[in-house]
Amino acid sequence: MGRRQLEYVRHPRTGWFDLALGELWDYRDLLGMLVWRNLTVRYKQSAIGIAWAILRPLMQMVVFSVVFGRMAGLPSDGVPYPVFLYAGLVPWTYFSTTITSGSGSLLAGGNMIDKVYFPRMILPFSYLFTGLIDLALSMLVLFGMMVWYRADIVFGAPMLLFPVFLVPAVTFAGGLSLWLSAAAVRWRDVHHLVPYLLQIGMFVTPVVYAVKLLPARFQWLLQLNPMTGVVEGFRWSLLGKPVTGWGMMAGGFGMSLVLLLGGMIYFRRVERTLADIL
Amino acid sequence: MNAPLVEVEHLGKTYRLGEIHRDWLAGLAGRLRGRPRPGPLPELRALDDVNFTVGEGEVFGLIGANGAGKSTLLKILAGITDPSTGRAVLRGRIASLLEVGTGFHPELTGRENVFLNGTILGLRRREIAEEYERIVDFAGLDPFMETPVKRYSSGMRVRLAFAVAAHLRPEILLIDEVLAVGDIAFQRKCLGAMKDVAGGGRTVLFVSHNMAAVSSLCHRALMLRQGRVAALGTTDEVIQTYIHSTEGVHARDEQGFVALHERQPLHPQSPMLLCAGRLADERGRPVSSARTGESLRVDVRVEGLDRFPSAVVGLTVRSVFEQKIFHFNTAMAGGFGPVPRHAREIVRLEIPDLPLMAGAYSLDLLVFEPGVRLIDRVDGALNFDVIEADLYGNGYRGEAREGLIVVRGECRLEGEEGGA
Numbered sequence: 119m120g121r122r123q124l125e126y127v128r129h130p131r132t133g134w135f136d137l138a139l140g141e142l143w144d145y146r147d148l149l150g151m152l153v154w155r156n157l158t159v160r161y162k163q164s165a166i167g168i169a170w171a172i173l174r175p176l177m178q179m180v181v182f183s184v185v186f187g188r189m190a191g192l193p194s195d196g197v198p199y200p201v202f203l204y205a206g207l208v209p210w211t212y213f214s215t216t217i218t219s220g221s222g223s224l225l226a227g228g229n230m231i232d233k234v235y236f237p238r239m240i241l242p243f244s245y246l247f248t249g250l251i252d253l254a255l256s257m258l259v260l261f262g263m264m265v266w267y268r269a270d271i272v273f274g275a276p277m278l279l280f281p282v283f284l285v286p287a288v289t290f291a292g293g294l295s296l297w298l299s300a301a302a303v304r305w306r307d308v309h310h311l312v313p314y315l316l317q318i319g320m321f322v323t324p325v326v327y328a329v330k331l332l333p334a335r336f337q338w339l340l341q342l343n344p345m346t347g348v349v350e351g352f353r354w355s356l357l358g359k360p361v362t363g364w365g366m367m368a369g370g371f372g373m374s375l376v377l378l379l380g381g382m383i384y385f386r387r388v389e390r391t392l393a394d395i396l
Numbered sequence: 397m398n399a400p401l402v403e404v405e406h407l408g409k410t411y412r413l414g415e416i417h418r419d420w421l422a423g424l425a426g427r428l429r430g431r432p433r434p435g436p437l438p439e440l441r442a443l444d445d446v447n448f449t450v451g452e453g454e455v456f457g458l459i460g461a462n463g464a465g466k467s468t469l470l471k472i473l474a475g476i477t478d479p480s481t482g483r484a485v486l487r488g489r490i491a492s493l494l495e496v497g498t499g500f501h502p503e504l505t506g507r508e509n510v511f512l513n514g515t516i517l518g519l520r521r522r523e524i525a526e527e528y529e530r531i532v533d534f535a536g537l538d539p540f541m542e543t544p545v546k547r548y549s550s551g552m553r554v555r556l557a558f559a560v561a562a563h564l565r566p567e568i569l570l571i572d573e574v575l576a577v578g579d580i581a582f583q584r585k586c587l588g589a590m591k592d593v594a595g596g597g598r599t600v601l602f603v604s605h606n607m608a609a610v611s612s613l614c615h616r617a618l619m620l621r622q623g624r625v626a627a628l629g630t631t632d633e634v635i636q637t638y639i640h641s642t643e644g645v646h647a648r649d650e651q652g653f654v655a656l657h658e659r660q661p662l663h664p665q666s667p668m669l670l671c672a673g674r675l676a677d678e679r680g681r682p683v684s685s686a687r688t689g690e691s692l693r694v695d696v697r698v699e700g701l702d703r704f705p706s707a708v709v710g711l712t713v714r715s716v717f718e719q720k721i722f723h724f725n726t727a728m729a730g731g732f733g734p735v736p737r738h739a740r741e742i743v744r745l746e747i748p749d750l751p752l753m754a755g756a757y758s759l760d761l762l763v764f765e766p767g768v769r770l771i772d773r774v775d776g777a778l779n780f781d782v783i784e785a786d787l788y789g790n791g792y793r794g795e796a797r798e799g800l801i802v803v804r805g806e807c808r809l810e811g812e813e814g815g816a
Contacts, residue, residue, distance in 0.1 A: 235475035
């Protein structure tokens, strides 16, 4: 018998820490296919297709620039407001679309879950990567804007570092998606709640304003939000904006790591009876 | 001796009934007003202490009425849901087909869906790419592979989905009756294709309602009744148990009658004479299937037939494709003669030598006054399976592919005149 003898045991599972990461790796092709499906399906039969990925944050940018930049006159650390805003909107849009689709991914994939076995974590995770592709396209627009506004861009080493700040973004979005998608199976209320949470989230993240707008003694609170680190990191690396409070932001990243690990454990618990309650 | 490929020990599964998402706010409000806390939800034992093993290369049938636990068992084996008690060990690569075309997305093209569906079923992309030409070839859909699946006919969709499934290379294949979309010939082709493509000797667990399919495909079978093993053994033995179990698709009373009350009359003023119907064997025991060449008895409970002295009661047997195969009625059988009629009666129709090939059939019941009017009719009143039998005494087994009707005949050789 040359071939590897596989053995699967089906029994009531009880443990807490069986994360089955190896299995996730075995199904990486499915993850790739789902990422690609999410992307294609969204833009099939639309006239401008993938351009929507660029257009959505762009339109938001125009509206917010008028409201917050012109009318409210929010400061933007010496960078033209639209550029400042867009550098924050790009990672925020990534975060909010990922959470929106990720938190509903188990409900949407109910039919598949009921009919075939695969590691369920792949469903929310697939949206993390779909979002990254949208983000890459939006980045092109950002670079275009930076040239258009002739912002004082320091083309240099920091600029190559912006992908580093995607790590906390993916970690936080991934952790939150796991919690929310698993909880949404049991409590559909989550599904109704997420849009509001995201709306609040955008205002406790310095997307349309600068951290400095807050009194110094409250700034640390803002910096504990893991998305603050991402937005500030983008602005630091791309626009050369000085940033303070890295320590707090590292703490925020630490929290999102804990959130991700906890999310995986909770998700694996829910996964056991998922097909029964969906 | 090799260990069995599938080993199931004391497997059980309990579902909690009732709503999981009970409105928490409403519950709280109720309790504040002094209503008692609702008790624990009732439970359903979908599976209870199931034990069996399946060896290498065996085709194993799982039968039972709706809700007997067949699909739950398959889902546990496939890893879709956990059992509540006991365990099952499966040795080898598993593929489960609980549905044809799981994850098919209507907006994606045929080619895209082949890759999506294949990876969902656990194949690597490289494996699908290697098999791709053969899959397209098998499905016979080469010109349509760049067309979105939503423009496919349902037949094309099934062919494509099945082509992907047939090119999985599992050691253990779990199939629900999804493949029962066609007739037994199609099922045979599907299973045959899977065994051939995979290189033969695969272990198959096959869930089906179609006794004919189980009988011709499976070596051994297991019958579940309310989550428990009701019979386990050779397919013939198990099917025998199944035939005589009176639980069927419809609710039946203790005599095996299926009630026909819940329906609309033909016309607002038409009386509903047909009350209930059942199938029985020659000894009058209720059955849910019949055998080719043996007797089929249909008992029809009627009410108010005495008001229509010239009425005839009849039945029409149809294939799964709704094609009428034959009609038989009381007038053909010579009528009842001048016997007094009662308000409630049972009309018994008997066909001594059932000429149907193995397969699934349904029958319509009707009451009419010949040449005058149709009084009452229930389409699809009873469903039944016909199971193949050794009709010619030499082991020849017909298939529905050859035709729906069985005939007997003779043959002989005669030298041609002037030839010899």
